Amino acid sequence: MCAAERNDDVSTAARISALLTAFRPGDDALGVSELARRTALPKSSVHRLTGHLVTHGLLERDGRSLRLGLRLFEIGQLATRQRGIVDAARPYLADLREATHNTVHLAVLEGTEVVYLDVLRGPDAPRLPSRIGGRFPAHATAVGKAILANGPEARVQAVIDAGMPRLSPRTVTAPGLLRRQLDRIRTEGIAYEREESGPGVVCAASPLLDAGGTAVAAISISGWSNRMRTDRVAPAVRTAALALSRGLC
Structure with a gap:
């Protein structure tokens, strides 16, 4: 040719x-x-x-x-790797929604954005812009930061080089602050988003890790900032992520 x-x-x-x-x-x-x-x-x-x-x-x-x-x-249904993650994660997501009445997400990273593979909306949760197949800048989401914290440095640098657009007054746009958050997430296993993707919404997320310790996806719980205590739901998200990671290895 x-x-x-x-x-x-x-x-x-x-x-x-x-x-x-x-x-x-x-x-x-x-x-x-x-x-x-x-x-x-x-x-x-x-x-x-x-x-x-x-x-x-x-x-x-x-x-x-x-x-x-x-x-x-x-x-789309032939995307077997993502389909396998969705099928494995669905029972855990359903349990988290039932326990908290908030919205739960499963997401992967593609480039500098997260792509939502599954979204189970809770009856008490805000109407979020997230949808199955939808995208959001990784630096402004808990699932995105959970994945970035447990992956190669090239992922983080790509997000920084993309410019880290501001989506709300609380969006993290400073590279140094993002890196400090990622260091803490890597240690604690939990990522938080506090009205960074939009006003009034908070989120706690934890990564799904492969056998080598690299994040392949993340799960999260999102709710209203005046109703949901992220520190209270974080242990449940972390426990579910650890159990699901063991099943994926």
């Missing part, structure tokens, strides 16, 4: 990725014009590429608009 062909393949893959990721939480169906606006692609390219994606089941037509296709869900 010549260089021109390789570049064209990369360009096509990038455009397809842009189209599929243009859909956001809450979107149902989007028109070609809106997809073109969100991706900055010409409408002619959007027409052509979405036609191919419809043919292969990755998009579905809804009148003159398009929605994500069922084939994408089927592909």
